[in-house]
Amino acid sequence: MKFSKVKPSVFNCNVIELNKIHNRAGNITVVENHVNIPFDVKRVYYLYDVPGGETRGGHAHYHLQQLIVAASGSFDVILDDGRAKRTVSLNRPNFGLYVTPGIWRELVNFSSGAVLLVLASMRYDERDYIRDYAEYKLSL
Numbered sequence: 001m002k003f004s005k006v007k008p009s010v011f012n013c014n015v016i017e018l019n020k021i022h023n024r025a026g027n028i029t030v031v032e033n034h035v036n037i038p039f040d041v042k043r044v045y046y047l048y049d050v051p052g053g054e055t056r057g058g059h060a061h062y063h064l065q066q067l068i069v070a071a072s073g074s075f076d077v078i079l080d081d082g083r084a085k086r087t088v089s090l091n092r093p094n095f096g097l098y099v100t101p102g103i104w105r106e107l108v109n110f111s112s113g114a115v116l117l118v119l120a121s122m123r124y125d126e127r128d129y130i131r132d133y134a135e136y137k138l139s140l
Contacts, residue, residue: 008102010079010086020094039121056107065121067096073114080104
């Protein structure tokens, strides 16, 4: 499988500020397809209770787009396009990291009680994953 015509770049992955509606009874943030994210959400999942020092991720996708949000706590996302690396720290629930297809990602430095929320553009499809970094580098 090949990536789209656009060569993957960590610089195409951006932090998106999501609208926070403040109320003295608490805040709310709404995410809407093609309004504040550039894709339709087809799947939602979250990671939690990640033991200290553990790394998650360690893969890339051919087609999947994602918005990664620190729903609680904090963590770092290491983005790698085979030429450049970039680390993005997430720690506020009204900010999300938009990850484009073709980017290798690793999730590290989880704080105690962190909840990582992912909004994904596709349903789960194992064929869309690249789980071996050497294979990833060959696919670029």
